[in-house]
Amino acid sequence: METRLISQLRPHPKNGDIYGDRLGDNFQELLASVKEKGVYTPLLITFDDRVISGHRRLRAAAQAGLVDVGIIVFDSEDEDEILEALIHSNRGMRNRTNEMVAKEAKELWEVEQRRASERMSEGGKGVEQVPHLQTGKTRDKVGSAIGISGKTAERAVKVLDAIEGLSASGKAREAEQLRTALNKSVSGAFNKAKEAGHITVQSRAPQAVAKELAAAPSGFITLADWRAMDYAAQQAALATESSRTKFNWQSDDNIEWALWSWNPVTGCKHNCPYCYARDIAERFYEQKFEPAFLPERLSAPFNTPMKPEAQLNIGYKNVFTCSMADLFGRWVPREWIEAVLDVIAQAPQWNFLMLTKFPIRLAEFDFPDNAWVGTTVDCQARVKNAEQAFSRVNAKVKWLSCEPLLEPLQFTDLSMFQWIVLGGSSKSTQTPEWRPPRQWINDIEDKAHQAGCMVYEKTNLLDRVREYPGQGVTDSPQLPGALRYLAEVES
Numbered sequence: 001m002e003t004r005l006i007s008q009l010r011p012h013p014k015n016g017d018i019y020g021d022r023l024g025d026n027f028q029e030l031l032a033s034v035k036e037k038g039v040y041t042p043l044l045i046t047f048d049d050r051v052i053s054g055h056r057r058l059r060a061a062a063q064a065g066l067v068d069v070g071i072i073v074f075d076s077e078d079e080d081e082i083l084e085a086l087i088h089s090n091r092g093m094r095n096r097t098n099e100m101v102a103k104e105a106k107e108l109w110e111v112e113q114r115r116a117s118e119r120m121s122e123g124g125k126g127v128e129q130v131p132h133l134q135t136g137k138t139r140d141k142v143g144s145a146i147g148i149s150g151k152t153a154e155r156a157v158k159v160l161d162a163i164e165g166l167s168a169s170g171k172a173r174e175a176e177q178l179r180t181a182l183n184k185s186v187s188g189a190f191n192k193a194k195e196a197g198h199i200t201v202q203s204r205a206p207q208a209v210a211k212e213l214a215a216a217p218s219g220f221i222t223l224a225d226w227r228a229m230d231y232a233a234q235q236a237a238l239a240t241e242s243s244r245t246k247f248n249w250q251s252d253d254n255i256e257w258a259l260w261s262w263n264p265v266t267g268c269k270h271n272c273p274y275c276y277a278r279d280i281a282e283r284f285y286e287q288k289f290e291p292a293f294l295p296e297r298l299s300a301p302f303n304t305p306m307k308p309e310a311q312l313n314i315g316y317k318n319v320f321t322c323s324m325a326d327l328f329g330r331w332v333p334r335e336w337i338e339a340v341l342d343v344i345a346q347a348p349q350w351n352f353l354m355l356t357k358f359p360i361r362l363a364e365f366d367f368p369d370n371a372w373v374g375t376t377v378d379c380q381a382r383v384k385n386a387e388q389a390f391s392r393v394n395a396k397v398k399w400l401s402c403e404p405l406l407e408p409l410q411f412t413d414l415s416m417f418q419w420i421v422l423g424g425s426s427k428s429t430q431t432p433e434w435r436p437p438r439q440w441i442n443d444i445e446d447k448a449h450q451a452g453c454m455v456y457e458k459t460n461l462l463d464r465v466r467e468y469p470g471q472g473v474t475d476s477p478q479l480p481g482a483l484r485y486l487a488e489v490e491s
Helices: 013-019 027-037 055-063 079-089 098-123 135-146 150-168 172-184 186-195 206-215 223-228 231-238 276-284 295-303 334-345 359-364 380-390 438-450
Strands: 003-005 043-045 050-053 068-073 260-262 318-321 351-356 371-376 397-402 419-422 454-457
Touching: 013 079, 013 098, 027 055, 050 055, 050 079, 055 068, 079 098, 079 135, 098 135, 098 150, 098 172, 098 186, 135 150, 150 172, 150 186, 150 334, 172 186, 186 334, 231 334, 260 295, 295 334, 351 359, 351 397, 359 371, 359 380, 371 380, 371 419, 419 438, 438 454
Parallel strands: 043 068, 260 318, 318 351, 351 371, 371 397, 397 419, 419 454
Antiparallel strands: 003 068, 043 050
């Protein structure tokens, strides 16, 4: 292995610009390991001895008193390729803040602009003729490189520019407030900066929007429709506004914990046998239960007045979001999800309750404080995925829906959840009504309360207990075969 004297090596200056001087919580462990065993993994360095990957190892080696370390020399002298390698090497960095991500995005955006300018000068094209300078394509490439969506990358850069502008103009307090908001939520900080006038957003001509929306039949866009639309048409669809759409009021007690429902996205591919949503969609939706996006419904939170009862009953503020879909199903385009989350962030007067059976995807998104993020755990096969996924989810309210509860559940850790909803199953076209035994409910509630988790019992649970001395305990009901549908869950 090739080595270099530690005294010859120096940190790449962009590492400090983007990531600061943070060593991480486990640096002392790294230092102890280096003192005992040396540096096993070689550092990646440039042709002129700048460190690309391995800044913490270099620091630990120096503090441990080592003379030299193993190195690998990066096989390019191009400064933009070096910068890309530096940023890529930090994708797995612990405690990477949103501000760091924004700085990564800004650096990569500038790399793309430089490359486009070079192509322009080499080919003699005008800027408007260089395909890679199109905002949509650039931001998507940048977002992909750092593990976020292109839209989030663009917004993060704009917020960072706003912070830097405020600092440069002497508005340190406002800059720090916006920085705090950024590290909490990119979309939240973007909306805050936009409302304060620190970010201006150029709107599209209404005529162009109307023309491009002609690609969306009957008010909904299927997955096939979406994939067939070009980028401009997709963006026009996302910008659709309507003064007509409102939330749906719940006239029965099936979801009394949320007295409104809202379905800007409908449809699902999980194919659970007891699904009431599929039965409804097959009867009343033109698109049936195929996943679809209904952009006009994005305006509903702004058109629905809050009822006075909301002051006393939180159910009047709660909106079951995508009750006719799994918004985070692996098939749902990221743009649909972000469109819904953007609206949620702009309507803080409401609480938006969401459920998914694909919880692993939740860690990909920033959630506003008024988003209650949940997963359905109906049988033991879903428990492990739920616990592992939610340990990485960043949301103010995280919850479980054990409805329908199809078997007794054993959880390892409920401490990351604030709320559990428990219930049975109504009759569907494929399955009978089902009410789980009281003991299953009691076991979960005991563990929930020990973990400090609130509990909500649905009205479709068992009738109240009515036992008499000398008559023994009533046998537990047996789960119907039609409801035995899931042996394991793919992680």
